[in-house]
Amino acid sequence: MRRSAVIAAGLAAVAVAGCSSSGSGSSSPSASSSAASPTGTITVFAASSLMGTFTQLGQQFDAAHPGDTVKFSFGPSSGLATQITSGAPADVFASASPKNMDAVVTAGDAASPQDFAKNTMEVAVPPKNPANVTSLTDLAKSSVKVALCQPQVPCGKVAAEVFKNAGLKVKPVTLQPDVKSVLSQVELGSVDAGVVYVTDVMAAGAKVKGVTIPASDNASTLYPIATISNSKHKSNAQAFVAYVLSPAGQQVLTAAGFEKP
């Protein structure tokens, strides 16, 4: 309850910041015709696994569109979807699963989402690999402490598919709120292994080691993106979505390990 209050306060702060900066944006001379060249601040709600790439895309978008600012709220897609359908002031939603996007579309808060990336899973272990995890099957050992995402969060759902494909029964010690918190439990050495996205292992660099999941067992998830129906910065939001889908945007995603949808 307290966490959601904090989130609400954060959203309020973002909303206030959004108002103030769009106010200052419209007073600048270049922004006299807002329809032709959209200016202002848009808020993008994006899955945790997009933290690195979207932060970079945001900076590039800001540089290419002077006067515009993109702000992000990263979190579990399921939680973000709930916030949006409860009226959170988002302009764009980028989900790590079509399911969470569908929930937002069904609620009438978004329309015609477009898939922009695909991601597969990998096992992350601490650099010292204390439990000597060398394959996916090691996660089924009772001596190996495993962290997974909550089952309603895309990374938890896809990890469950992986275990099903491999015919494994894995009993995790903790179900984390999002993929980045699974990764931080691995980085801290609190757990012996976590199932995260390929892109998370790549982004973590030397802080974790990756153990590849055989392609026959691996599962993937699609990432849809859409503008939010009652966005006050519609054209700006559409410009950002177009940028993510553009060759420049796709290049950033591919470099981070995402696959084409």
Place this chain on the structure above:
Amino acid sequence: MVTFPAPSHLTARERARRTARGGASRSVPAPLLVPALIAVGFLVLPLAGLLIRAPWSRLGAALSGSDATQALVLSLWTASASTAISLVIGVPLAWVLARSSFPGQRLLRALVTLPLVLPPVVGGVALLLAFGRTGFLGRYLDSWFGLTIPFTPIAVVMAETFVAMPFLIITVEGALRSADQGFEEAAATLGAKRMTVFRRVTVPLIAPSLGAGAVLCWARALGEFGATITFAGSFPGQTETMPIAVYYALETDPDAAIALSLVLLFVSVVVLVSLRDRWLRRGPVP
């Protein structure tokens, strides 16, 4: 019926003051009344929202899910365990803070009551860095005894105790400071040993505050979220307490989240009623 006339021995000034006070309670000036009403609305309306949106017809179904029951059972016993631990180690600490004097005592009091104002999630990070598997104490527990505290109900109890015990400590310390030490001195004069005095005189003397402090501590432990999810993680039946279950249920089954919230609201009301002599009494708390 016997009616009591206004006491005639009052001085004119006292009588005037009484009249003025009576008058003040009859008419509240608008500059105070309006913000006061806003405050009431702000504090009460969200709770009304909880009651209005409550899925009354399927309350039972929403609560009987195995996760909800597990969370409730886990929350009740961990909060009780952390209250018991707080009583066993917190009350002696309150006594030390109230009745003895030594250098650095004020610093010690500040340190042990710090969790009152510390954001619980910071407490969770601190616990993780101390007792986590790679923490400066936890690593020895792990390598010497093969003990890992995080992700176990023990971690939940530790997180709750860390956050809730200071409530008991300050309540009991306050009571010890204001208690009449004459009884303790009399008992000591009659030959009672210090521990006997503590058990037979001091504890009965501060029993009401002890009870209030324990209830407060229990309620705080029951509502603990930040330190618990940070240090203990979250797994149904193991470490997923009621507040954590509410948080996650909001993403999957909002009706269940509301139903669980109602249970916590009900418990809070019971706690408040049990403390009514202390907090709901008009006027300043002694």
